[in-house]
Amino acid sequence: xxxxxxxxxxxxxxxxxxxxxxxxxxxxxxxxxxxxxxxxxxxxxxxxxxxxxxxxxxxxxxxxxxxxxxxxxxxxxxxxxxxxxxxxxxxxxxxxxxxxxxxxxxxxxxxxxxxxxxxxxxxxxxxxxxxxxxxxxxxxxxxxxxxxxxxxxxxxxxxxxxxxxxxxxxxxxxxxxxxxxxxxxxxxxxxxxxxxxxxxxxxxxxxxxxxxxxxxxxxxxxxxxxxxxxxxxxxxxxxxxxxxxxxxxxxxxxxxxxxxxxxxxxxxxxxxxxxxxxxxxxxxxxxxxxxxxxxxxxxxxxxxxxxxxxxxxxxxxxxxxxxxxxxxxxxxxxxxxxxxxxxxxxxxxxxxxxxxxxxxxxxxxxxxxxxxxxxxxxxxxxxxxxxxxxxxxxxxxxxxxxxxxxxxxxxxxxxxxxxxxxxxxxxxxxxxxxxxxxxxxxxxxxxxxxxxxxxxxxxxxxxxxxxxxxxxxxxxxxxxxxxxxxxxxxxxxxxxxxxxxxxxxxxxxxxxxxxxxxxxxxxxxxxxxxxxxxxxxxxxxxxxxxxxxxxxxxxxxxxxxxxxxxxxxxxxxxxxxxxxxxxxxxxxxxxxxxxxxxxxxxxxxxxxxxxxxxxxxxxxxxxxxxxxxxxxxxxxxxxxxxxxxxxxxxxxxxxxxxxxxxxxxxxxxxxxxxxxxxxxxxxxxxxxxxxxxxx
Numbered sequence: 153x154x155x156x157x158x159x160x161x162x163x164x165x166x167x168x169x170x171x172x173x174x175x176x177x178x179x180x181x182x183x184x185x186x187x188x189x190x191x192x193x194x195x196x197x198x199x200x201x202x203x204x205x206x207x208x209x210x211x212x213x214x215x216x217x218x219x220x221x222x223x224x225x226x227x228x229x230x231x232x233x234x235x236x237x238x239x240x241x242x243x244x245x246x247x248x249x250x251x252x253x254x255x256x257x258x259x260x261x262x263x264x265x266x267x268x269x270x271x272x273x274x275x276x277x278x279x280x281x282x283x284x285x286x287x288x289x290x291x292x293x294x295x296x297x298x299x300x301x302x303x304x305x306x307x308x309x310x311x312x313x314x315x316x317x318x319x320x321x322x323x324x325x326x327x328x329x330x331x332x333x334x335x336x337x338x339x340x341x342x343x344x345x346x347x348x349x350x351x352x353x354x355x356x357x358x359x360x361x362x363x364x365x366x367x368x369x370x371x372x373x374x375x376x377x378x379x380x381x382x383x384x385x386x387x388x389x390x391x392x393x394x395x396x397x398x399x400x401x402x403x404x405x406x407x408x409x410x411x412x413x414x415x416x417x418x419x420x421x422x423x424x425x426x427x428x429x430x431x432x433x434x435x436x437x438x439x440x441x442x443x444x445x446x447x448x449x450x451x452x453x454x455x456x457x458x459x460x461x462x463x464x465x466x467x468x469x470x471x472x473x474x475x476x477x478x479x480x481x482x483x484x485x486x487x488x489x490x491x492x493x494x495x496x497x498x499x500x501x502x503x504x505x506x507x508x509x510x511x512x513x514x515x516x517x518x519x520x521x522x523x524x525x526x527x528x529x530x531x532x533x534x535x536x537x538x539x540x541x542x543x544x545x546x547x548x549x550x551x552x553x554x555x556x557x558x559x560x561x562x563x564x565x566x567x568x569x570x571x572x573x574x575x576x577x578x579x580x581x582x583x584x585x586x587x588x589x590x591x592x593x594x595x596x597x598x599x600x601x602x603x604x605x606x607x608x609x610x611x612x613x614x615x616x617x618x619x620x621x622x623x624x625x626x627x628x629x630x631x632x633x634x635x636x637x638x639x640x641x642x643x644x645x646x647x648x649x650x651x652x653x654x655x656x657x658x659x660x661x662x663x664x665x666x667x668x669x670x671x672x673x674x675x676x677x678x679x680x681x682x683x684x685x686x687x688x689x690x691x692x693x694x695x696x697x698x699x700x701x702x703x704x705x706x707x708x709x710x711x712x713x714x715x716x717x718x719x720x721x722x723x724x725x726x727x728x729x730x731x732x733x734x735x736x737x738x739x740x741x742x743x744x745x746x747x748x749x750x751x752x753x754x755x756x757x758x759x760x761x762x763x764x765x766x767x768x769x770x771x772x773x774x775x776x777x778x779x780x781x782x783x784x785x786x787x788x789x790x791x792x793x794x795x796x797x798x799x800x801x802x803x804x805x806x807x808x809x810x811x812x813x814x815x816x817x818x819x820x821x822x823x824x825x826x827x828x829x830x831x832x833x834x835x836x837x838x839x840x841x842x843x844x845x846x847x
Contacts, residue, residue: 248813250382250438250475253283253316253351254497255812257528259515260284260318262499262508266293268306275310278502281515281557283813284352286318286499288508289341290330300344313816316351318384318497326356326388327443327509335363342367349380354441357387357407357414364411368435378435384479384497385411385437393444393451393482398458401442405462408440409476439477439497443509446482452490455480484511492521519557530559531598533809534576536606536630538568544795544823544839545601548802551822555815560598570609573600577613577630577646599809600630601802607684610648617648624650624687629805649808652688655801656769657695659792659847660740663767664696675739676701678766680724680752682709685744685771690717698739703727705749724752731755738766743780747772751779759787767791767846773798776841790846799823 247253261282265271285307289295292303308314321341322328330338338359345353355367371377385408396404407414442459446452459480467474479497482490488511491498501512513521522528535545541564549562565573576597602610607626611617614630621627627648634642677693679686682704690713693700700719704710710721722730738758745752758766768784773794781791799819806814824843825834 248807250477251811252807252813253382254439254477255283256495256810257498257519257522258283258496258812259498259500259518260286260316261505262286262501262512263288264291264501264506264508266291267299268303272306274504275307278504279310279315280555281500281519282315283556284316284318284497286320286354286508287350288328289319289321289345290323290328291508295337295341297340297344300341301348304345304348304350311817312820318352318354319345319348319350320354321356322354322388323356323358326358326386327390335360339363339366339370343370346370346374346377346381349376351380351382352384352439353381354384354386355411355437357385357411359413361413364413368411371435382438383411383435384439384441385409386441386443387414388443390445390483392447393455394447396444401455401458402462402465404442405440405459405478406466408442409437409462409466409473411435411437436473436476438475439479441479441481441497443479443481443483446484446487446490448486449489452480452482452487452493455482455490456493481509482511483509487511488513492518492525492527515557519559523559528559530561530596532596533560533562533598534565534600535562535603536565536567536570536573536600536610537603538566538605540564540566540603542839543603544798545802547822547839548799548819549806551818552806552815555818556812558810565600568605570606570613573606573610574613597632599632599805601805602628602630604684613646614648615645618650620653620691621648621650624653624691626650626652626684626687628652628801629808631808649805650688650691651801651804651808652685652797653692653695654804655797655799656689656692656742656771656792658800658804659796659845660692660696660742660767660769663790663792663846664739674699675737676734677740677742678703678738679713679742679744680704681744681749682706682713683744686713687716689742689744689771690719692742693740694718696740699736701734701738727752728755731757737761737764741766741768741784743768743770743772743778747778754780754783759784759789765789769797770794771797774839774841776844781844785844791844792847793841793843793845795823795841795843796845796847 259282261278261284263285268275287303287307289300289303292299304317304319307317320328321330321338323330323332323338325332330341342353342355355364357364359367371381371383387404387408393401404414440459440463442455444451444455459478463476463478466476477496479499480490480494481487481499491511491513498518499508499512500515500518501507502514519528523530533549535543537543543564546562546564552558553560553562567573607628610627610630611621614627617627627650629649629651631647631649633645633647635645636642675698677696677698678701679689679693680703681689682702686702686704690700690702694717700714700717701722702710702714702717702719703722703724704713705724707721707723710723713719714721732755741754741758743752754768765788766784767790768781769792770778770780771794772778776793776795778794781793784791802819803814803816806819823840825838825840827843829842
């Protein structure tokens with residue numbers, strides 16, 4: 153991807169050039185130059201070109217706009233590259249499904265500041281427990297395009313993994329501040345949010361049919377808008393739930409889903425039955441949001457009952473929209489119970505903020521009430537393995553629990569005997585994290601990670617395994633599933649998954665997708681080793697769409713793996729002579745060899761080509777700089793360190809256990825040392841590792 157910044161203002165261009173000087177990489181070529189396009193621009197006399205496609209400066213990504221304005225933002229080059237990729241519509245970061253991004257008991261914080269700039273230092277302290285920010289554009293003092301981009305940039309520059317942004321312009325009739333009689337200004341604000349690539353756009357269904365049709369057309373005409381931005385169809389009124397019968401409430405949910413116009417003060421009008429063709433072609437809401445008044449707590453329960461029925465009906469009628477979810481809220485003190493019951497993207501406030509709506513609660517208050525009602529029960533999670541005392545997994549998962557204010561605990565369960573785990577899987581015993589019975593119950597078991605030497609031996613203790621775990625022949629994650637039972641109402645079944653391969657697949661696919669070199673032929677993926685982890689590596693190679701080559705000292709084991717996954721086997725001793733016979737480029741090299749196996753020298757023919765550098769991943773995560781990664785880095789190959797694989801597989805485990813997005817930034821900090829850490833300042837007890845790889 154090529155980014156060109158040009159214009160007449162040499163002083164400003166020089167500043168931009170300095171800021172972008174560290175952003176040159178295989179995936180991004182940034183050039184800053186004086187050029188003859190300024191007459192097309194505003195008085196700032198700047199423009200942006202992405203892969204020779206002209207973009208007005210106001211269309212540039214929010215973080216980039218902030219740089220052009222000359223404001224200081226603490227951001228590294230990798231994050232800037234990601235932000236610029238969003239502008240170009242070429243971000244290779246895979247978007248989480250709605251079921252995770254707006255998952256179980258997820259929250260977004262309604263920011264009621266008039267300007268985020270004076271509060272930037274406070275935003276990170278507000279982040280705990282959140283899955284997204286809500287930027288209330290209607291509450292901003294300055295609603296100019298530049299300031300909108302600036303506000304978005306403040307939120308995106310907060311961490312390594314910025315939270316999604318819910319972009320909201322709430323009108324007066326919908327309990328906000330944007331004037332109802334200024335639809336053109338509202339459309340302009342909507343357009344700026346779409347240009348900035350906000351993750352979520354709240355669309356009020358009280359808007360006129362013309363305004364709603366214009367917004368839909370705006371989204372339909374730009375493919376990148378629909379890829380980057382998901383939609384919330386919302387309806388807000390102080391009219392109580394009791395003002396509507398069930399059929400009318402159902403109609404409100406359906407019209408919010410269809411982004412059809414609703415009167416803010418009256419019952420919904422009858423709506424013609426939508427055909428399946430209409431549903432397939434039209435722009436629909438990904439989340440339905442209905443906010444009504446309440447005269448009692450029972451109103452909230454009724455709203456949720458109708459909401460669940462409405463969503464089930466939509467999913468049944470239109471299977472292609474099976475991911476649609478809803479937010480059901482009631483206003484005021486009487487409506488707070490509805491917020492406790494709400495499972496998807498509950499808007500929250502914070503003690504240091506003015507509430508955006510009457511009855512809003514903090515994450516802490518919501519979680520406490522959910523625990524009291526039994527909606528959120530404390531669970532025990534474990535690492536099943538032997539000699540795992542130095543594992544980073546407890547730090548990773550307990551950090552995630554703390555960040556999202558979840559009442560769970562993750563502990564080590566170290567034993568050489570796999571049958572010891574039958575106690576928690578089959579009977580009624582729990583442990584205090586040291587392998588001792590503390591009189592707990594199997595009901596508190598939330599799940600487990602599984603590591604050496606139990607990844608294969610644990611399978612007979614499980615009820616089923618995933619397709620990937622079956623293909624690999626190993627389980628590293630146990631998920632308890634509560635299923636209906638004819639005898640006692642429910643039963644717990646244990647499902648085995650393998651997230652090791654995803655820990656490899658996610659970073660490798662990201663680097664492969666960002667490569668400027670488009671391979672004309674199917675390339676090769678090389679796996680070094682033939683042990684248990686090598687099976688996950690072989691599965692990863694096949695999922696990447698590469699042809700498999702397995703290399704091992706014991707060629708018989710290599711041949712077994714090659715036969716199982718469909719590939720060829722080579723003896724390690726003949727690596728250099730056999731490498732010359734490979735007729736296609738090596739795209740990926742995954743080493744599963746332990747450090748004790750000694751260093752492996754990669755063939756120079758794999759590393760020499762300037763435009764065909766393989767991506768090299770070593771599963772060993774300590775030390776960070778393994779001999780293999782040192783050799784690859786010296787040859788300017790992209791590298792993925794073992795700690796990155798550990799982080800990615802833990803993120804996938806979190807998703808399986810909790811059905812919501814993992815707090816990636818905080819989990820990252822539990823794995824990697826700060827960039828400022830040195831050998832002299834590092835605490836010897838700190839087991840984190842330096843970040844060295846290409847991600």
